[in-house]
Amino acid sequence: MRTEGRRESGNIEDRRGMSPGKMAVGGGIGTIVIVLLVMLLGGDPSQVVNSLQEGPATESGPVSTSPEEEAMKDFVSKVLAGTEDVWSTVFRESNMTYKMPTLVLFRDQVQSACGYASGASGPFYCPGDEKVYIDLAFFDELKTRFGAYGDFAIAYVIAHEIGHHVQNQLGILSDVNNQRSRMSEVNANRLLVRLELQADFLAGMWAHYDEQMFHSLEAGDIDEAMNAAASVGDDVLQKRYQGRVIPDAFTHGTAAQRKEWFRRGYTSGDFDQGDTFNANIN
Ligand SMILES: [Zn+2]
Numbered sequence: 001m002r003t004e005g006r007r008e009s010g011n012i013e014d015r016r017g018m019s020p021g022k023m024a025v026g027g028g029i030g031t032i033v034i035v036l037l038v039m040l041l042g043g044d045p046s047q048v049v050n051s052l053q054e055g056p057a058t059e060s061g062p063v064s065t066s067p068e069e070e071a072m073k074d075f076v077s078k079v080l081a082g083t084e085d086v087w088s089t090v091f092r093e094s095n096m097t098y099k100m101p102t103l104v105l106f107r108d109q110v111q112s113a114c115g116y117a118s119g120a121s122g123p124f125y126c127p128g129d130e131k132v133y134i135d136l137a138f139f140d141e142l143k144t145r146f147g148a149y150g151d152f153a154i155a156y157v158i159a160h161e162i163g164h165h166v167q168n169q170l171g172i173l174s175d176v177n178n179q180r181s182r183m184s185e186v187n188a189n190r191l192l193v194r195l196e197l198q199a200d201f202l203a204g205m206w207a208h209y210d211e212q213m214f215h216s217l218e219a220g221d222i223d224e225a226m227n228a229a230a231s232v233g234d235d236v237l238q239k240r241y242q243g244r245v246i247p248d249a250f251t252h253g254t255a256a257q258r259k260e261w262f263r264r265g266y267t268s269g270d271f272d273q274g275d276t277f278n279a280n281i282n
Helices: 020-025 027-041 044-053 067-093 137-144 151-169 172-181 187-216 221-233 233-244 255-267
Strands: 011-012 104-107 109-112 114-119 124-126 130-136
Touching: 011 067, 020 067, 067 104, 067 151, 067 187, 104 109, 109 130, 124 151, 130 137, 130 151, 137 151, 151 172, 151 187, 151 221, 172 187, 187 221, 187 255
Parallel strands: 011 104, 104 130
Antiparallel strands: 109 114, 124 130
16 A cells, blocks of 8 residues: 555554553552551652652653554554545545544554453444544554455555444444344344445545555555454454354454455445345355
8 A cells, every 4th residue: 555645643542651550550459558668668658659749640652563553553544644634535525524534543442431351352443433543553463363455455454444333424334233232242243244234335446546646556465454444354353263154143244245246346436336235145
């Protein structure tokens, strides 16, 4: 993906220097315990309190990072900016206003309006606070664990999560969640698959417009995205982790379905082609 000279998003919230564990030390009981410990050991508690207040206990602490991780952050920021430009344009063409989401970078664990999450569960979107949560370590895993190589594999993952935000803006997410709450688990999972496949479609639609607006695609990019979509398909993940495939527990769609809906979004660039809820998805 060509990103030289492209703008970075201003909607990144960097919480990498702030783990929930450290936050707990920020005040209250954690601080009192440490102050008592320091007094027992003969130290000066006022110095500890000062250093705690300057450290990661406050808003966001200093981030220890590597040049590779910073390059990754820049890339994520540029992809996010691309989604902002694309969806603002697409919404405007339909006389709607796109409300830009925030992308939170975290390490290991994070607190969201949807609850507490660990980096191991992968990137997610929380409609409660309209934020996308990403642990950059997932992008290494995408290569090493899922075999999805290339920068456009990463762009696809971000665009998929942003797709959920688009669904939220359009009221689709709340509709689906309302319906699911009144269904059997099997049917609720089937509906969730359709929601996920539409997010893949929307990721493809983003790629379509990002290329049109910024000529960002390089040879192999679409293959990288489709390979990534396939490699995180439920059938692939379940085979890997459980040794067999259980279709009723599918919540994201099979490798073939995910690839197909990304492809449809990319080739059509037309939202009306992405009605995964009424389409024959098999
Ligand atoms: Zn999803």
